[in-house]
Amino acid sequence: MALTATSPSSSSSSSSSSSRNVLLLIGVIFHLIYILSIFDIYFKSPLVHGMTPHRVELSPPADRLFLFVADGLRADKLYQLYEEGGQFVTKAPFLRDIVLHHGTWGVSHTRVPTESRPGHVAIIAGFYEDVSAVTTGPYWMGKWVAFGWTMNPVTFDSVFNQSEHTWSFGSPDILPMFQHGASDPSRVETFMYGAHEEDFSSGKDATALDTFVFDHVDALFRNASHNPNLAARLRRPGVIFFLHLLGLDTNGHIFRPHSREYVENIAYIDKGIREVVNLVEKFYNNDGRTSYVFTADHGMNNRGAHGDGHPDNTRTPLIAWGAGIRKPNNTHPTGHDDFSGDWGLGEVQRNDVKQADIAPLMASLVGLNYPLNSVGELPLVYLENIPLFKAQASFVNAKGILAQYQVKYDSKQRTELFFQPFAPLSNATHSPSILVSRVQSLIDTARYDEAEELCLALIDLSLRGLRYLQTYDWLFLRGIVSAGYVGWMLYSLNHVVGTYVLVGEAAAEGFDYRVWLVLCDLFECFPPLIPQNISPITLYQPNKFHHPFSLQINLLAATTLSTLFTMLYVQEMPPMYYVYCTFPVFFWSEVLKRGGALLVVVKTGLARNWLGSVGLVVGVVAGLELLVELESFSSSTSGFQLFSPRSSLRVLCSRCDVATVYTRAGSLARRCLTDSVGSLLSLHQRVHVTTCREGRGHPTGVGILRIAWVGHGRSICCGDDLGLAGGALILATGGWTLWNSERFFILHRSVKDKTVTNMQEVANARSVITFQLVMVATSVVLVYDTTRSLREKTGLPVVNQIVSWIVLVVSSSIPFIYGLRSNHHFLQRLTVIFLAFAPTMILLSLSYETLFYYFFCASILLWMLIERTLYAVEGPHPNASPRALRPRDARTALIFLFFINVAFFGTGNIASVSGFQLESVYRLTTAFNPFFMGGLIVAKVLVPFLAVSAVLGVLARALDLPPFALFLVVLSVTDVQTLNFFYLVRDDGSWLEIGTSISHFCISEGFLVLSILLFLVSHLLVGRAAVTRVGEGIEASEVEELVDRKGKEEIVEGTLDTREGSRRRKGKATSS
Known part of the structure; x- marks a missing residue:
């Protein structure tokens, strides 16, 4: 018995078009919603709030701090010597003199991404900015991204926010986010040039950007000489001056770091810093209460680019001098490797740090509260102070990070149904309270070195615990999303097979007879799947086929969805999680009720050529996996x-x-x-x-x-x-x-x-x-x-x-x-x-x-x-x-x-x-x-x-x-x-x-x-x-012959005898 191929009616075509439109609409909604899933899973901000600020209660060594950030400066370009006139000279004589005789230096290792914004956040706030800070904001698309790029939409604490007052000078790309992120924006004062000044045209001299900064710093202190109110504000303890120097980054992008322009910009910055230091020391009468920190937000590779984790991008200079900073260690000059071998600085110790460590260093120097979200470790090797001060400073550092863990722990324990705590901080010997008491006991008994070591261990455990809690819900959410994608693929494949495979031409090519046999097998082998009152040919229209247990499937879907919703409500999950759970339940219920077309194709393929059918599926999946690798x-x-x-x-x-x-x-x-x-x-x-x-x-x-x-x-x-x-x-x-x-x-x-x-x-x-x-x-x-x-x-x-x-x-x-x-x-x-x-x-x-x-x-x-x-x-x-x-x-x-x-x-x-x-x-x-x-x-x-x-x-x-x-x-x-x-x-x-x-x-x-x-x-x-x-x-030869024989005029007017063309082609085919 064979089925007769029939042309689809207009009504069936309309139905097919309608079902296709419904499929596309569901698909669009599903994919637009699930595209947000990675941001809810992977890029939720790790920042927490509600911690108590901590500070060292002892007298700080400095009343004020100057932070110089040379945007885009590589460590080797500052420290190395350059050959000029047969001699090797430095392009930064003032800073090199600081390294050799007056301060402590090293390499600050940045974390990727090596960009200006996260680099400055790490230096000034002490934490490594997460991607959610860029993908979070009150605006959408262009404005949303622009807001995230120029000003941080995530509220975070910073050294500037904890200062008495901050004067900042430099780029409009960096300064506003610290001003708008402060609890009191008037506390952070900005002096910025226009965005149009950041011109990458080679005709511009990028040192003009640094000139703006130095000139405005000079004007600020000169104005204080005849402005008593300003002079009094400048003399308050706990003030910070931030100089953002963008010229190197701009020149590096244009001319590359090996260029003369880039190197000469280093010399210009060195000269400008020397003049600022002289001006400041004169203003404060050399009172010895000023600390200076010079560093960079990121480096730059030889192409004039940055962003990735290449060492040229992640290694930046760090030089600190002034009040509270240790003098150079000439006795045991350790820390050197091949990287610094040709710098000529082997006689003084090199002290490397992580970039986020600079924030607690600055806070301890000026006596400020440590930034609440800081995860940096205080580099004690940079401090010149009594052992008690350094032990207390390290203890405050550890308590600040532990407080973040504790807030996140309490929140997760309160909402999770079956909460599993972080084991290394949840046992009888390593609970937070026990560790804190132990450190305090060590400090009270003047065992400062042991206290510092235990503080470092406590910091490490706290950071690991924060990561554990941040990824706690990943398994559940990944499972829901995966079930949604698999359900969608089966749901859409069932529609494609029923609409574009089991129709018209397939029947005309003899496909119907085999399908009929397969459907008969389904009736015999799977009676629960297909009711006796349904004709096998109905499976050609899978959207009209209803499973006999449709009611039971719907009840199961409703029960599953209700259970998931209850779990989400108890755990105080965001509203989008309810939507994520709805799609897999819907898709799988539809597949169970209307999967007839897929069954037909599977059975037919296995009956006709099971090896070829399996090979086709494997080939398609392998091809898709290959594309994944090719994109990666x-x-x-x-x-x-x-x-x-x-x-x-x-x-x-x-x-x-x-x-x-x-x-x-x-x-x-x-x-x-x-x-x-x-x-x-x-x-x-x-x-x-x-x-x-x-x-x-x-x-x-x-x-x-x-x-x-x-x-x-x-x-x-x-x-x-x-x-x-x-x-x-x-x-x-x-x-x-x-x-x-x-x-x-x-x-x-x-x-x-x-x-x-x-x-x-x-x-x-x-x-x-x-x-x-x-x-x-x-x-x-x-x-x-x-x-x-x-x-x-x-x-x-x-x-x-x-x-x-x-x-x-x-x-x-x-x-x-x-x-x-x-x-x-x-x-x-x-x-x-x-x-x-x-x-x-x-x-x-x-x-x-x-x-x-x-x-x-x-x-x-x-x-x-x-x-x-x-x-x-x-x-x-x-x-x-x-x-x-x-x-x-x-x-x-x-x-x-x-x-x-x-x-x-x-x-x-x-x-x-x-x-x-x-x-x-x-x-x-x-x-x-x-x-x-x-x-x-x-x-x-x-x-x-x-x-x-x-x-x-x-x-x-x-x-x-x-x-x-x-x-x-x-x-x-x-x-x-x-x-x-x-x-x-x-x-x-x-x-x-x-x-x-x-x-x-x-x-x-x-x-x-x-x-x-x-x-x-x-x-x-x-x-x-x-x-x-x-x-x-x-054929080309026919056209050329036609043009030669009849001319273009006849082609414009006339015709080509189709019979003559057909005869020529038939003749050629016969001769072939």
Whole structure:
């Protein structure tokens, strides 16, 4: 018995469309909500409140403290000697004299992320800022991020907040967050220059930023000479002066740390500090009650960048001198290693600290309360005081950190149903009260060294306990989220199978008979699953099939949900946790009630070819896992391949047969083989490219590729040359296309139209492409001239900036204006789209990005043509209506997902904008605005995304697939990646690493929304393009013969005899 294939009725089509829309709506809501789950799990702020402040009750050694922070200063650049005139001299003679004769010094080891904001928070507040501080705020999107970046939305305590008064001088990026974070904002006074002064144009002298600081400090003390009120405030005990010196960071970004500008800026800062110290000592009559601390928030690598955990970024200088600071230790100069071996400081002891240790040091010097959220350990080696003072200071340090643990412990114990305390601090010998009493006893008996050691142990246990309590709920929350993702995948797969697999064409291909047998087996083997009054064919419509135990399943779901809600209420969980628990219960109940389609496919696959079916599933999962690895190690998912434009376009313009499949597959394999070069060459690595000629003088792209690997930023060839080379390739290919425009655009017209083409259309296309090539050439010239101007330190020319913006806007708008509603041939349409976004890539290219764009577009074009050819080779497809999905379509879906990943990560790490260099936007702007600059970088990254969306729109139509079929297949399985990225999210490490893990998850999580946008964009760009079937085009020789024999005039007017064309093709096929 066999089932008869029937055409779906209009009502069933409407029902299918409605159910698809419901699925997409549920999917959008689910993914938008679950994207927040990582912030509720991994990035809840560790800060707690309600602690009692602690301070050393003994008299402090200093009344005031000066904190100098040289933004972006590397330790080795300050301490090392420089060769000048045959001698080795220091660029910081004043600070070096302090190191050798007056103070204590060392290396401050910062924790990643090595950025200005977390560095200053660690120095001044004593804790390492968590990511939730950046992802928390009262605003959304741009304003929300901007608020988090410039001012800390998380309330935290700081040394400034505990001071009597703080005068701060410097950057508007740093100073406001400590003023707004103070309990009394008037306590922190700021003197800031305008944000527009932070200009990365090479024509600006960044030392002017430091000049502003020194001048305003000088003005403050000079004004006090005739302002008694100000003089009295300056003489109060417990005041702090903060000098933020940004010039080094700016010069380092522009010129690199090895440059003369960077080194001379060190000398300028040294001179400025000397003058400030002399001014201060004169004002206070050398009373010996002033402490000085000089350090840096982060270092800088040889590329002029920072953010990651490279030692050049994490090792910063620390020099302290003045009241309460120990003099140099010349007796036992320990602490040195190879890093400081050539500094010439071996005669004095080096004392390294952690960056957060500086905050308790400053608090102890001035006699302030330790910052309530500080986790730094007081570096006793820097203090010059009596043993009792140092023991008390260490004890106060330990009690402050223990208080944070105790507050968090009490909160968790009060709300958890089955609370398990932190064992090392919850036993008979190591409870907090016992340890505190023991330390106090040691101090009372003058056993100060033992007390200090026990305080260090207590600090370590408290920090470990804080981490334990911070991650206490991870297991429960991860389980809920994982169940939600697995339930969604089964729920959506059931819909896809029922809507796009078990319909129409599947029945026509003989699938019905096997399905019938399988359904009979289900009736016999699983009677509880399928009621006797339900026909087997009903399972073709899984959304209409109701399980006989639907009521019981609903009751079970309600009971489970009620139990979870009760647990969340008792434990005082946030409201979003209720939503997280709702989705897995809903999905799994629906799968249990309506999983008929999945059962049919599983049974059918096992009955027909169990080994192939298992292999398909394993292959899909393995492919998704491979993509996870490729995204984690993005060195394998992007890059470029070198090939001849002429030979490649010849492939594009030829008719396809079986042999062409292998030819094009080989071309694509060669391109993908070297695609990894692009990511292996990160933006700071340079590639030296030389050109050559091949064959009969046709351009070979960039010819021979010679990769000159760069060590620590010393490049052989400027990366701008790569952008120019990419622009040259685009011009060469576009020029070749323009030169052969008649052949290129006539070649693939369908003979069923009875007219070859209208030459006026060709003329219009030539005009548009010519204009686009002018835009590309203009962008190449702009890049060359602007780069030259910046290198000569004349700044960004205003004319170049204006023209660059005009080119960017005009070129990008062309595909949305020209041909949007015309049925141009798909290759013509794709050519216009690719050329339209080329100037964007060129203007924003810093290294290999333009080359990547060129070869990426070639790869996706070849992939599209291969898929078309394979589809044609499979057999005749007389019915042009959308067909059912087949197992082989999984290949297309996976390759599409691969190219989406390549598009995202090929030009850099879109997962973290901090992984890009700001130089890439210098042709458009040099004024420092991280969000505007970040927007331009994101725009550059989205260009390949738009290209692949256009190709996908053509491919879906070429394969006779329903519009949403491929999207939904990918949508149903891509959460395998999402689950991987969910467990790979990091809450420690550099912001580059943290941001990468977050963005990998968010990109995979937001794929449903992106896929819908992808469909809309592709439909907008290529929805009206003429997509011909393979074999319907005209041979090149026929077109050339036709043009020679009849002339272009006859083509404009006339027709091509379809019978003559058919006869010629049949004759050629017979001779083959």
